[in-house]
Amino acid sequence: MADVAFLARLPAVAALLLLTAACAGHPHGLPQGNPACTGGDAAMVQATLFFGLDRPGGAPQITPAEFDRFVDEVVSPTFPDGFTIQQAEGGWRDTQTGTTIREPSRTILILAPAADAAAAGALRDRLDRIRAAYIRAFDQQAVGLATSRACVDF
Structure with a gap:
């Protein structure tokens, strides 16, 4: 048995x-490394940036015109090959009060090549410059960033 x-x-x-x-x-x-892409797909990095539209202290919300101006002046020159903007509703924990905040948001999805460590580092630098510019321009605590590998075909 x-x-x-x-x-x-x-x-x-x-x-x-x-x-x-x-x-x-x-x-x-x-x-580790790039995904195994098939059928002519290219291995790329997918980056999603998360932008809250509320301002601290009850100041007026970031307007569509202000956000569009930021995109035109900062995002477009940094990623001239393109990106996608989506309206969203975000939730996050305020680092000063500890409370969970919900607010209107925008996400920007970017697909970019990052074939090696140097290209990946340069991509991260460009993403971080956008984040820092938004934090400064609109007095934000943070801009979220999520990255992953993706197989892409256009």
Whole structure:
């Protein structure tokens, strides 16, 4: 009977060993490098920036015209190949009061090549310049940033 129980568990043990071996070569068990893109897709970085439109202290909200001017003066010259702007409703924890705030927001989605570490570093610098400019221009605590790898075809 013991032999039957062992044989029944063998596939699960083998799968666990293979999974452990696959993760051993990657820090934190995460895959490294570009995704395996197929069908002519290009490996790119997808960056999403999160901009709140409320101002501190009850000051008037950032207007559509002010946001558009910021995009025209800062975002467009930094990413002239294009981006997508979406209206959103955001929620975040205020670092000064600890309360959760909900506010109208905008997200900007950017797809950009980052073939090597130098290109990825340059991309991050451009994203951080946009973030810093918005924080200064509109007295914000932060501008969120999420990045991931993506397969892209236009």
